[in-house]
Amino acid sequence: xxxxxxxERAILNLTQDDLAKKIGVSRxxxxxxxxxxxxxxxxxxxxxxxxFGKPVNDFFKLNTDD
Amino acid sequence: MSKKSxxxxxxxxxxxLLNFRLPIAFKWLGVLLLVSAFVxxxxxxxxxxxxxxxxxxxxxxxxxxxxxxxxxxxxxxDEMTVGLRAxxxxxxxIVGVIYALIMPYVExxxxxxxxxxxxxxxxLGDFQVLSFMLMIQLGIYHTLKRYR
Numbered sequence: 001x002x003x004x005x006x007x008e009r010a011i012l013n014l015t016q017d018d019l020a021k022k023i024g025v026s027r028x029x030x031x032x033x034x035x036x037x038x039x040x041x042x043x044x045x046x047x048x049x050x051x052f053g054k055p056v057n058d059f060f061k062l063n064t065d066d
Numbered sequence: 067m068s069k070k071s072x073x074x075x076x077x078x079x080x081x082x083l084l085n086f087r088l089p090i091a092f093k094w095l096g097v098l099l100l101v102s103a104f105v106x107x108x109x110x111x112x113x114x115x116x117x118x119x120x121x122x123x124x125x126x127x128x129x130x131x132x133x134x135x136x137x138x139x140x141x142x143x144d145e146m147t148v149g150l151r152a153x154x155x156x157x158x159x160i161v162g163v164i165y166a167l168i169m170p171y172v173e174x175x176x177x178x179x180x181x182x183x184x185x186x187x188x189x190l191g192d193f194q195v196l197s198f199m200l201m202i203q204l205g206i207y208h209t210l211k212r213y214r
Binding site: 024025026028029031032037038040041043044 | 145
């Protein structure tokens, strides 16, 4: 699964740490999600959607391997 | 109580059990227990008549200490660390079973290769297996956390 969280974060001018605090996870977790090493749960994805003000499909995309 | 609410109650209880973690302070209690276990192992030599008792207490303190560290909550606990912890328990369990199966033969083989008529074959004790599994779990968990 690919994501554009880094871009969305840049649009809102948020650091990884800021975003992590907003959704209640560690900075390392945000880093892992951005690097596609970790796929978040639905709850976390919806929290991200809430912060970015966009539907989950806008920043998470399935790739051909999924 | 209806059948449905009974099932719900059981599910809720199971979920509470799955989410169980000790407070962060237990990590330090665990470290304290490990240190006291090592102190007891060294003091054992000073009191040869109490040696077996001290060894037994030291072993229990060592296992309880490792368990406290293993179950203690992290400073930054989120869904990813919960997942990593679950992975580390699974790996530790598998490695522990393989260790318990293979290690007695390794000990027996090495002992007899080094000097003829060495040790007789004996299975591993509970202390050896449990401490190995807990140490592997902690090692794997912290490695996974470092490379997440």
